[in-house]
Amino acid sequence: MINTVIGPISEEDLGVTLMHEHILVDLNGINLVEKTYTTDEVVDFVLPYLIDVKNKGCSTIVEATPFGLGRDLDVLKQCAKKSGLNIITCTGAWDGFNVRGKGVPKDIKEKTIDEIASIWIKEFKEGIDNTGTKPGFIKMALGDEGEIFPLQDKLLRAAIKASLETGLRIQCHVLNEPCVKRVFKILEEENLPFDNFIWVHADAKMDVSLILEVAKKGMWIEFDGIAGAESFEKYPPAIRKIIEERLISQLLFGQDSGSFKIKENREENKNQNMRPYATFFDTFIPYCVKEGIDQEIIYKVITENSRRALTLI
Numbered sequence: 001m002i003n004t005v006i007g008p009i010s011e012e013d014l015g016v017t018l019m020h021e022h023i024l025v026d027l028n029g030i031n032l033v034e035k036t037y038t039t040d041e042v043v044d045f046v047l048p049y050l051i052d053v054k055n056k057g058c059s060t061i062v063e064a065t066p067f068g069l070g071r072d073l074d075v076l077k078q079c080a081k082k083s084g085l086n087i088i089t090c091t092g093a094w095d096g097f098n099v100r101g102k103g104v105p106k107d108i109k110e111k112t113i114d115e116i117a118s119i120w121i122k123e124f125k126e127g128i129d130n131t132g133t134k135p136g137f138i139k140m141a142l143g144d145e146g147e148i149f150p151l152q153d154k155l156l157r158a159a160i161k162a163s164l165e166t167g168l169r170i171q172c173h174v175l176n177e178p179c180v181k182r183v184f185k186i187l188e189e190e191n192l193p194f195d196n197f198i199w200v201h202a203d204a205k206m207d208v209s210l211i212l213e214v215a216k217k218g219m220w221i222e223f224d225g226i227a228g229a230e231s232f233e234k235y236p237p238a239i240r241k242i243i244e245e246r247l248i249s250q251l252l253f254g255q256d257s258g259s260f261k262i263k264e265n266r267e268e269n270k271n272q273n274m275r276p277y278a279t280f281f282d283t284f285i286p287y288c289v290k291e292g293i294d295q296e297i298i299y300k301v302i303t304e305n306s307r308r309a310l311t312l313i
């Protein structure tokens, strides 16, 4: 069974699944004590986009926003109920960009690896904050300043522990090569099977030789910058190479689409508009097909591969 925000479903019911989307993001992280939005306001804003992508054949959206980045189960549940999409939420922590722990709750920061892991394991076993909702994966974001800080190292090791205990995969945002390599070292030190690990934003730098090296080790490669990409040019050659090397079964697609922005973030992100969830179907697939990528392969990635990546290990 797979956990969605409104309850478990069978793996067979996942259907077409996009692996990395956002409904509500709050970059003020945990510093914002009180909500400055209402659930209705968010749902009213995103619902037309969700219904649009559902009408285009998508059944499931993986919502990659952990606690501290704005995970709001009430919003996600309403969106799932009203759109009919399966929405999958996560446990874990986010320390991307240059926020230096701003999105990580203070009581998590002070805890040991084992204590942090046990909080995330509890969310999986008992549900998040008495809501009964359980996560479908572990989200992690680190290394954007070129090194893995001690807090990030600790969080990753806690994520590994939680993954080993729960069978949830880790979706880890990591961008530059030295940090990617450092992360792999940590996975090895902690004996995490590489199949438990999804490299999020592998398309950001699109270093094809590194991508192939990583996939050959048995890790998942996620191309998930599609909604924000200025052009799709870099995708077909990389996908072709992955097919050629017989590594296509380890590729995942997401878009980093969305999202509703809270008032405090709207000013900072004036130029970043809503990235529609249907971009994948409206423009990405047609572009790839025009460039000679078999549509059947793309659908295999967003159905079979997504399903395997969300199935508990």
Ligand SMILES: [Zn+2]
Pocket (backbone or CB within 6 Å): 020, 021, 022, 064, 256
């Ligand atoms: Zn994201």
